[in-house]
Amino acid sequence: MRNHLSLSLSLSPSSSWVSSALRHGHRFASIEARGWFLFRFNAHISIRGAQIKSAFSRMIISIKESTMVCPAEDTPRRALWNANVDLVVPSMHTPSVYFYRPTGSADFFDAGVLKEALSRALVPFYPMAGRLKRDEDGRIEIDCNAKGVLFVEAETSSLVDDFGNFAPTLELRKLIPAVDYSGGISSYPILVLQVTYFKCGGVSLGVGMQHHVADGLSGLHFVNTWSDLARGLDIKLPPIIDRTVLRARSPPRPQFPHTEYQSPPALQVSPETTHSAPYSTTVSIFKVTREQLDTLKTQAELENGNTASYSSYEMLAGHVWRCVCRARGLADDQDSKLYIATDGRMRLSPPLPQGYFGNVIFTATPIAVAGDLQSKPVSYAAWKVRESLVRMDDDYLRSALDYLELQPDLSALVRGAHTFRCPNLGITSWVRLPIHDADFGWGRPIFMGPGGIAYEGLSFILPSPTSDGSFSVAISLQTEHMKQFEKFLHDFPGELPRKRCKLDD
Known part of the structure; x- marks a missing residue:
């Protein structure tokens, strides 16, 4: 209804x-x-x-x-x-x-x-x-x-x-x-x-x-x-009302395979599974404190012998990906693809002019085996996130524009429910966006966030309105996975029983 x-x-x-x-x-x-x-x-x-x-x-x-x-x-x-x-x-x-x-x-x-x-x-x-x-x-x-x-x-x-x-x-x-x-x-x-x-x-x-x-x-x-x-x-x-700066080159010359625009991994099913099981979805939001983020970062530094440090966002994105895989009970050999929305404004060379008005969102897409995400240290997931983000430079983004120029139907590449559902995940970060600056003369907002999450497996990371260093994770998951996800999210080293995903058509 x-x-x-x-x-x-x-x-x-x-x-x-x-x-x-x-x-x-x-x-x-x-x-x-x-x-x-x-x-x-x-x-x-x-x-x-x-x-x-x-x-x-x-x-x-x-x-x-x-x-x-x-x-x-x-x-x-x-x-x-x-x-x-x-x-x-x-x-x-x-x-x-x-x-x-x-x-x-x-x-x-x-x-x-x-x-x-x-x-x-x-x-x-x-x-x-x-x-x-x-x-x-x-x-x-x-x-x-x-x-x-x-x-x-x-x-x-x-x-x-x-x-x-x-x-x-x-x-x-x-x-x-x-x-x-x-x-x-x-x-x-x-x-x-x-x-x-x-x-x-x-x-x-x-x-x-x-x-x-x-x-x-x-x-x-x-x-x-x-x-x-x-x-x-x-x-x-x-x-700046001019989108021609994002035109493809002539002729287009993509240099990379651009897996971000290719089909996501499908959920493995047992041979006896002949039909999709119905499921319900739940949308929730969880706060992750600055102290919890620091604990994650310290744990990662200990795991890699202080040879690398990760940003709060890299750690949290990796942690969320890992926790979602565990909550879904993915098989150890199941591939999982993480879609990370990435602003290209400052990654292009030269950078786009301040005030450019339009879409400049590209997508980093690390892929990992669920067993590795769950069994390896949390720093492994953060490393996969960083590795995919580092790749997003001018060469890669210009190649992406050229790749899109060669596609016969751009609408076929539009992401939807089929993209983010189990076993995959989408993460959009609003951490660096000025989401709390809309003061119309009566003060700043006490909250600003998404007004809905359209698809199972899609999530947002939001900054705190009080600038206390905490983040909030808004996410949509299958209902039976959400409680497990909440436990894993706030119990970093813990191990809990797994529940299997249900398929969607």
Whole structure:
């Protein structure tokens, strides 16, 4: 059962909702006053005052108003070419959520302030206000047409504290507008936003950003610029809207096999297994303290005789990979592939200019036998992570762009559920991203993280909002493996019984 509802509504120009939208002026109007309108949206983002109760939870979201915010000034009207790395990402809106504590201010998260600043931010970041389209060859590009971004104001009787540790569950996903993809890629906004006011006085900001348009760093560049404008600051770093620097060479000349774009290892099954067993998945988030990270690093140094030291991220990524293999009960001879999202901005030579706006995410993919990951010291997994990251230099990344240029269908390389599921794993690090810098004038967020994890076997590593050196691991696993994973994660040298994976179709 889906947790949202789609329907069509006919509205007349005399509708109070229409009139309210039009009073915001051309930048905020979500419709035009001409005759009758046929409006199609997901119900919980289109009906003012509607209440949608999810079958998955108790939280009720009441929509106060939905508007389309357009750039405050005229912006370039053109088609923006997408690089190959913009097109090998899922065609979806990447979800993230911010939470803020109340300040006692009478204008706390005033929607008018937010929308005014948003309209100004859309001037330099004008692709955000556009739509996707296909060129004459069918390649996806951005139609910079200034049609605007969706801004939803909502409220709930729930409390911020009801979310506990902010695990990216279906409950959290309700704080982000759902997107109706049925009308094709040109029918929906590239950016959807929802400000939800809680009974306790707190606020959440839900962000859904089309992945073909921006990666994590570019998305944060936009949100943080928006927040700066909301509190009266100037734009610190204008975006660079030019993706041609990531064109493949002519002619393309890949130098490496690029296993990152090849099929992942399949789960070994016994001969008597004839069908896939159903399974459920669970999404959880776990804190790893600075002291625990130091313990891991010290253990690794002792194991290799102080001949090598590893970063906190390398150690934690290796540790998570190792723990997932153990929790899944993988056979000793089972191959496991780790997908590590890697920012190429500073790895290219010369580095991309500061403010480059788009996707620059490449993938490091160490492969190891599960038996080695489980039986060898934890430093072995960290070494495999480092070895794959060191390889990601300018030669390798340029080769990857050329490799993609030679592929007949880039959509065939897009990763999904088949990529990360058992026995494999995906890790995306937000540790070095400025995810807590979005201060709109009422303080920094108490939490920012993914608004959902789409696939089993996908994980995120997040920095602490208090800069105490701790990390959080948000991960989706088969339910029967999650409790085992939690035990292994916080019991570094321990040994526990194994449970076998179940197959997926």
